Amino acid sequence: MGYIRRINIESPTFTQELADALGVDLSTIEEVDAFVNLVEWDSLAVISAIALIDDYFHITVSTEDLRVCKSLAGLFALIELAKN
């Protein structure tokens, strides 16, 4: 039961899939503070992000922690924290 699709946290596939889930270009979520004013970072996007993180890393992260992420770097830090 269960599987981990990839373990490289900065996998370009993960970030591309996240951008696809949000419905934005990859370059948009790679910006500094990309998530701060991103209207697509809504409740549906949060669920998509949780699912992607579960697929890739087999961990769960809370919605509150996700909502305060300002950038991809913050998201990766959150994932690292959850993995440990």
Place this chain on the structure above:
Amino acid sequence: MAYSSIPNIALIGIVCALPENVVHNSAENSGFSELEVEKIIKMTGVHSRYVAPADCLVSDLSYAACQKLMSETGWTPEDIDILIVVTQTGDHTIPGTSFFLHKRLGLLTHTLCLDFNIGCSGYVYGILVMSSLLNAGAMRRGILVVGDTPTKYSGLNDRSTALLFGDASTASALEYDQQSNTPWHFVLGSDGRGSEHLMIPHGGYRHPFTLQSSVEARSVDGNIRAPVDLYMNGGEIFNFTIETVPKLLVNLMEAAKIDRNDVDYFVLHQANEFIVRHLSRKIGIPMDKVPLSLKEHGNTSCASIPVTLAHCLAGVLTSLPNAIVMAGFGAGYSWGAAYLHFNRPLRVASKILV
């Protein structure tokens, strides 16, 4: 998790009753833009829903379902020893909806009536309670009603719920049967720490209904709702689901000493299509064994499993013996899974419009 194994129970039939009013999810039929509707449909898989008008209650749908069920099975009021109603949208606070149904169906005074309030795991809990009662003593036949009208508590401006839920009620006939000797297996559990993530804040005795209860405001999640509307923290519900349901199904299959190849269909609560597909991928079940009824019905709360059985599997259920795993999960948090082996075809598995 709690485990139970109950032999000598047979499912005789299922009838699903739907209000005839169909609402198609679109910008025209909602307060959302075309882009928002498109995103919501992509996530939920819900294109249309059956929505009960104000004067159509869960008891009305349930009455129609019970009448059809009794007609198709040949059961008379004298035959009904137990009537269980599982709903969170009962007609009145007191008494339970089962008593109104008891009266309308003309049941007799020997019938045991029982209501309980449980959400999306309600069908599994209902089958467990009914099976336990039938297996324990002199009662031999029971009708399990499982239904809700969640559109009555969903805020029209809340993106997380407004286009997701549909109304339905179902009636299932179960009886004690010595020849059904393959035990039914159940695994269930609860975690009250999740209660705040899926709830209606106002309207009970903790926060009685006031004028403020209907005042909409924007929540921290960006959605607009009133305190009397359902609050659903989708992200936390999703976390709960992906942490709990795969383990639940593994525990069930271990307890029943079966593997996934022994199961004809896995009928999961139709929370939304994204969740069902994610779960099936995570558990390793091909989607051709995981029926979906969301497109036409939406999430019908506790009724979603029997709605899916009647909508997607009517043909196989009424023609072949089947081995079904079902899993419900939701408000509470509450979860339950069952492995049911049907030794003979059902007499009825159908849908009706009310």
